[in-house]
Amino acid sequence: MFSPESFPRWSGCGGSAYFRGRAVKIDLASAREVHASVRGTEVYAVMLRAGRTTLGVYCTCPYFDSSGRCKHVWATLLAAEERGNLAASCTRTSAAESTERSRA
């Protein structure tokens, strides 16, 4: 049930509010695949699966159903990145990093 149309790879790593709030709980993580629970209105299940140039994503929230690329997915991307999961993915100029800097 991954979205066939996939993310273009990390074009921006935006939407970090959820990440800052630590709403993401990583349930399973590897270099290729991440499963997480993200707390929002409800708890949504997010899955990421890294391909060679794209990332397959899936979230159980209604927004993902209609539009895809919801904030839960972004939050999970950022959380996975911080933990070093999905290793070969993001460039290190992620939103998470700039958030740390602006706080200092």
Ligand SMILES: [Zn+2]
């Ligand atoms: Zn979602």
